[in-house]
Amino acid sequence: MNAHQLKGKDLLKIGYAPGKAVGTALALMETAFKEISKEEQLxxxxKVLCSPSKYQEDELWAPLAEALLPPKQEVVTPLLPGAKDYVIYGAEGIEAGALKQMDVAMRLSVTVGGALMPDAHQGYGLPIGGVLATQNAVIPYAVGVDIGCRMSMSLYAIPPDILTTQPAQLKKLLLDNTRFGTATFKNPQDHAIMERNEFADIAVAKGLKDRAFRQLGSSGGGNHFVEFGTVELHDxxxxxxxxxxxxxxxLSHSGSRGLGASIAGHYTKVAMESCRLPQEARHLAWLDLNTEAGQEYWLAMNLAGDYASTCHHQIHQRLAAALGERPLAVVENHHNFAWKEKDAAGNEVIVHRKGATPAxxxxxxxIPGSMATPGFIVRGKGEANSLNSASHGAGRVMSRTKAKQTLSLPQVQQYLLDAGVEVIGSGLDEAPMAYKDIRQVMQSQQDLVEVVGTFTPKLVRMCGDEKYMEKD
Structure with missing residues (x-):
């Protein structure tokens, strides 16, 4: 046995407490100091016991110093004791879960304003249909996973009766010129978006560039669609x-595909690691825009938004070429984004619209309805109480799971038949009955927007197993 070997009782005599530090000290002495006397070891x-913090950065002594120091207390940023005031539109149709989520968001220390749109329903972090203004902070999960998701519409000088006289031809145009979900074009059309500096300067974007190119011009799954219909201009x-x-x-609805989802996931993790919040608010972790991570996310978010816009432009360009016509007019707007705007006092704020339309x-x-109900071209009224926002659609009244459990295929098919709508793809989770009454939603936001035109869907393509397709 080594005559210089210390025992646990030797350390207890000089003030060490039983536990991990004793074992760490004995192992260290045996490994690095076994040739010196016990007295010298002690x-x-x-010295380390008296001032462990002095040794935290020392390569040799750091493990013992950490064992001697009290456990680190995780610093949690507290919420405000009460929610700041915010306006709710269409409160009678909004579920309790969405209201609770909005209340939590209004208790963040960086929050300066908020509003809840009539299509609101529960999501993650900020509810879908939630609008949140913050001071110099951006919240990745208040922007959302599908960054820059948007609507785009083209109007044509083509008689609308083509929908009834040439339905097969229009259906073929959709099948030939749109792709959904994992399906992409074999030869994507190149675009200047792929040469953006962000793809080289931001590490997470650099790793996503090849995938983003493959998905150019395609649409996502879920509630994303491309459809033919009629617009009646009223104004x-x-x-x-x-x-x-x-x-x-x-009319098309889609977002930033895998690029946006990956950016959202990466920076949400970064935010949650640097901004610790209570459990109920953890998905609302923010990035300070004065930090490198905050600036980087802002650039990546804008890249994803511009990429989503590019995908829509290519969708509409393909269909315009197939129709042999140039559109008379184009309307486009996006949600799931954050904007730098001025509040009523002229101060710059960051306005997050998660499933809400700039107005x-x-x-x-x-503002679309469902696959079998009207949508609306609207003009914003600039209502300050809503933070210049309106709903982004009808909003769900059933979760995807509940819709699948509650609705039947014959029931949905009859509903579509009665509405005079043909749907290619989709599933029960996107059935019209899973959504709120768009007319009631519009009624609840008369102070926010005025209707310029009404869109009626007739031939809809979505991602799915194509249960609704006609048999060839």
Whole structure:
């Protein structure tokens, strides 16, 4: 036995407490100091015991110093004791879970304003349909996973009766010129978006560039769609300088595909590691825009938003070429994003719209219903209480799981037949009955937008197992 070997009782005599530190000290002495006397070993160990923090950065002594120091207390940023005031539109149709989530968001120390849209329902972090203004902070999960998801519409000088006289031809146009979910074009059309500096300068974006190129011009799954329908323009003073009346229209809904989802996942993790919040608010972790991570996310978010817009442009370009026509007008707006805007006092704030449409004074947008109910071209009224926002759609009244458990295929097929709508793809989770009444939603936001035109869907393509397709 080594005559210089210390025992646990030797350390207890000089003040060490039973536990991990004793074992760590004995192992260290045996490994690095077994040739010096016990007295010398005890002198060294006494010095570390007296001031363990001085040895935290020392390569040799750090494990013992950490064992001697009290456990680190995780610093949790507290929530405000009560929620700040915010306006709720269509409160009678909003579930308790969404209200609770919004209340939590209004207790963040960086929150300066908020509003809840009439299509709101429970999500993660900020509810879908939630609008949140913060001071110099961006919350990845308040932006959402599908960054920059948007609506885009093209109007054509083609008689709308083509929908009934040439349905097979239009259906083929959709099948040939759109892709959903994991399906992509074999030869994607190149675009300047792929040359953006962010793909080289931001590590997470660099690793996603090849996948983003493969998915160019395609649409996501879930509630994303491309559809033919008719638009009736009501307002003779419309921004398109078009006569009132009926037009053939193409409407698309999709986002930033895998690029946006991966950016959202990466920076949500970064935010949650640097901004510890109580359990009920953990998904609302934010990035300070004065930090490198905050600036990097802001650039990546804008890249994903521009990429989503590019995908829509290519969808509409393909269909315009197939129709052999140039559109008379195009409308586009997005949600799941954060904007730098001015509040009523003129201060810059970060406005998150998670499933909410910008509705500033005179701003055009599209608010869709479901696959078998109307959508609306709208003009924003610039209502300050809503943070210049409106709903982004009808909003769900059933979760995807509940819709699958509650609805039957014959029931949905009959509903579509009665509405005069044909759907390619989709599933029970996207059935029209799973959504709120869009007319009631619009009624609840009369102070936020005015209707310029009404869109009626007729031929809808979505991602899915194509149960609704006609048998060839």
């Amino acid at each position: 002198i060294l160990l006494s 003779p003073e419309n921004e398109f300088s078009l006569p009132t009346g009926n037009y053939l229209a193409v 500033g004074q005179g701003v055009l947008g599209i």
